[in-house]
Amino acid sequence: MRKVVLGLGISLDGYIARANGSVDFLFMPKDYSMGPFFKTVDAAVMGRKTLDVGIKMSGGSFDNYGLKCYVLSRSLPPGEREGYEITKDTPAALIAELRKREGKNIWMMGGGELAREFLKADLIDAMEIGIVPTLIGEGIPLFPAGFPEREFKLVENKAYGKGLLVLKYERTRER
Numbered sequence: 001m002r003k004v005v006l007g008l009g010i011s012l013d014g015y016i017a018r019a020n021g022s023v024d025f026l027f028m029p030k031d032y033s034m035g036p037f038f039k040t041v042d043a044a045v046m047g048r049k050t051l052d053v054g055i056k057m058s059g060g061s062f063d064n065y066g067l068k069c070y071v072l073s074r075s076l077p078p079g080e081r082e083g084y085e086i087t088k089d090t091p092a093a094l095i096a097e098l099r100k101r102e103g104k105n106i107w108m109m110g111g112g113e114l115a116r117e118f119l120k121a122d123l124i125d126a127m128e129i130g131i132v133p134t135l136i137g138e139g140i141p142l143f144p145a146g147f148p149e150r151e152f153k154l155v156e157n158k159a160y161g162k163g164l165l166v167l168k169y170e171r172t173r174e175r
Contacts, residue, residue, distance in 0.1 A: 003105045003125035004045075004095055006115055007037060008142070010131055015139035016112055021053050025134045029161030037128060038065060042104040045094065047114035048073040051084065067107070070094060072114060092121045112144045119147035126170050127152060133163035 009026040010016050017023050028034070044067045046054075051071045055062050062069075062083040069084035072094065076086045087094060091114070098106055105126075108118055118124050129142075152169035159165050 002099050002101075002103055004108050004118065004123050005041065005105050005126045005128060006108045006118070006124050007128040008110055008130070010129060010142050011134050011136045011139070012131060013135045013137070014142050015136050016110060016142050017053065017140040018136060019139050021049070021056075021140070023053070023057075025136055026130075026132055027162060027164070029164050032130075032160040032164055032166070037107075038067075040105050041067065041107040043068045043070065043098055044107040044109050045070045045072065045091075045114075046109045047071070047111045048076060048086075050110040050114070070098075090121070091117050091123055095121075095123050112140050112142055115142060116144050116147045119143075119150055122150070122171075122173075124150070124171060126168070129167050129169075131165045131167065133165075 008016055009023070011025055018025070044064070046069070048071055051062070051073075062081075064083040071084050071086050072089065072091065073086050074088065078086050078088050089097070095106065108115065108124065115124075151172045153172050154167065155170050156168040157165065
């Protein structure tokens with residue numbers, strides 16, 4: 001079964017972005033590459049705010065990194081766009097549909113509010129979190145309040161240059 005992997009970078013104090021959406025504090029040291037992660041996924045899911053930040057950061061276009069990208073939005077009309085598809089599906093409905101298709105894992109790339117909805121629906125199978133050694137004090141939390149308790153098992157941790165720490169977790173579920 002295709003796994004849903006929450007994968008993103010955060011500040012040491014647990015924020016995915018500053019209050020204004022900026023991610024200027026995140027970095028990728030020379031000894032770290034997203035290449036191995038990209039080999040495991042072929043689809044990405046994000047919220048509309050994450051899409052907006054991605055378009056702004058790339059200067060007005062959207063880089064889908066060769067992935068099929070789905071944007072969950074309550075405000076934008078559904079349909080295909082340049083490099084992504086807007087959907088009004090619930091996270092559970094979208095993931096159920098994607099899991100029916102052959103493919104690699106599904107990257108749940110943000111944001112925090114959408115991560116909360118995925119956790120409520122118990123859709124996150126694994127997490128790959130890059131923690132940068134920067135405290136930003138306030139911002140958009142990775143895990144905003146309002147989701148039920150979920151347990152994960154640490155399967156790998158690795159330190160990289162400039163103090164980046166990558167933690168990999170898998171969801172533990174009662175059988």
